[in-house]
Amino acid sequence: MNENLFASFITPTVMGLPIAILIIMFPSMLFPAPLRLVNNRLISLQHWLIQLTSKQMMTIHNHKGQTWSLMLMSLIMFIGTTNLLGLLPHSFTPTTQLSMNLGMAIPLWAGTVVTGFRNKTKASLAHFLPQGTPTPLIPMLVIIETISLFIQPVALAVRLTANITAGHLLMHLIGGATLALMSINMPTALITFIVLILLTILEFAVAMIQAYVFTLLVSLYLHDNT
Amino acid sequence: MAHLQPQPRTSQDLLPVSLCSWVSQGACSLPSSPRAAPRSGQPGLQDGVNWVGRSQETLPLKEKRLLDVKLGELPSWILMRDFTPRGIAGAFQRGYYRYYNKYVNVKKGSVAGLSMVLAAYVLFNYCRCYKELKHERLRKYH
Numbered sequence: 001m002n003e004n005l006f007a008s009f010i011t012p013t014v015m016g017l018p019i020a021i022l023i024i025m026f027p028s029m030l031f032p033a034p035l036r037l038v039n040n041r042l043i044s045l046q047h048w049l050i051q052l053t054s055k056q057m058m059t060i061h062n063h064k065g066q067t068w069s070l071m072l073m074s075l076i077m078f079i080g081t082t083n084l085l086g087l088l089p090h091s092f093t094p095t096t097q098l099s100m101n102l103g104m105a106i107p108l109w110a111g112t113v114v115t116g117f118r119n120k121t122k123a124s125l126a127h128f129l130p131q132g133t134p135t136p137l138i139p140m141l142v143i144i145e146t147i148s149l150f151i152q153p154v155a156l157a158v159r160l161t162a163n164i165t166a167g168h169l170l171m172h173l174i175g176g177a178t179l180a181l182m183s184i185n186m187p188t189a190l191i192t193f194i195v196l197i198l199l200t201i202l203e204f205a206v207a208m209i210q211a212y213v214f215t216l217l218v219s220l221y222l223h224d225n226t
Numbered sequence: 227m228a229h230l231q232p233q234p235r236t237s238q239d240l241l242p243v244s245l246c247s248w249v250s251q252g253a254c255s256l257p258s259s260p261r262a263a264p265r266s267g268q269p270g271l272q273d274g275v276n277w278v279g280r281s282q283e284t285l286p287l288k289e290k291r292l293l294d295v296k297l298g299e300l301p302s303w304i305l306m307r308d309f310t311p312r313g314i315a316g317a318f319q320r321g322y323y324r325y326y327n328k329y330v331n332v333k334k335g336s337v338a339g340l341s342m343v344l345a346a347y348v349l350f351n352y353c354r355c356y357k358e359l360k361h362e363r364l365r366k367y368h
Contacts, residue, residue: 004358004361004362007355007358008355012354012355014354019354026347029322029343030340030343032326032330032331040330040331040332040333040335041334041335042330042335042339042340085344085347088344088347088348088351089348089351089352090348090351090352090354090355090359091347091348091351092351
């Protein structure tokens with residue numbers, strides 16, 4: 001059982017060829033380009049959702065921050081779609097791989113920090129010291145704030161990885177438990193099945209929430225730095 | 227439809243210049259109604275998109291469509307297809323637009339257009355991990 005549990009997280013290969021890249025590129029097929037004034041239903045639905053999300057996320061930024069809209073909207077679309085596609089049976093979720101999440105988090109976070117240092121150097125450096133600290137505490141607090149800054153990309157990546165992986169693992173385990181209990185004690189299996197249904201609903205929510213949280217935090221770091 | 231440029235459906239029709247040709251190609255790909263037998267040598271609407279002025283039987287092998295290729299000619303037809311990266315990319319592009327224009331890019335598309343894609347994705351992933359999954363079947367001997 002132990003080997004089965006983690007087998008769905010290994011990088012997928014078909015006859016020795018790694019197809020992880022194909023699986024990562026698959027969500028882009030589900031977003032067709034709007035070429036006309038009045039589009040088909042799929043595009044109209046996606047357009048409405050993206051407008052809703054972008055208005056929610058980008059109004060807090062000033063003009064400089066709003067140049068990041070395309071980046072942040074693609075980010076939330078990608079993470080949301082990838083997480084939701086991972087809920088289909090037997091599929092591989094790229095966001096369970098820490099390598100990929102670090103690859104998303106570190107450049108974005110570094111971009112926000114470098115933007116801040118280039119455009120508002122004094123204000124960015126001032127972030128390292130909260131207002132109103134007593135003088136003896138200043139050295140320690142600067143160190144703590146620096147550590148807190150450097151931990152941001154790691155936290156972003158690990159948060160996403162851990163949430164999605166844990167959700168998938170729980171579903172595997174509870175599903176396996178339901179199957180095993182079916183021959184032993186039917187009412188218990190039924191209860192476990194209800195737990196599985198509730199968990200699946202939670203996973204749908206988590207898939208979208210995690211995308212939102214990731215993007216929101218990047219946008220927050222951006223807001224501090226523009 | 228007289229403004230349509232008559233062109234043979236070879237594998238060279240990648241990345242067309244304008245949108246109209248794509249929409250029209252997608253819209254009249256593989257007519258679903260059965261074609262009436264063409265009178266000898268005369269082209270007609272029955273020949274679908276292949277408007278080179280000859281009926282299907284007299285076309286050279288490279289320009290025939292798959293359903294018109296005779297069984298004996300099949301190996302040579304397959305070998306004549308364009309297997310360069312450009313040709314393969316063109317094949318994927320044509321396949322994508324064929325599905326898209328039939329099921330998604332319509333006035334009243336339904337959830338079936340998207341769910342067929344997701345079902346195919348699930349099937350693909352199932353085939354991919356069959357090797358590990360076959361040990362989990364309910365059998366006495368594995």
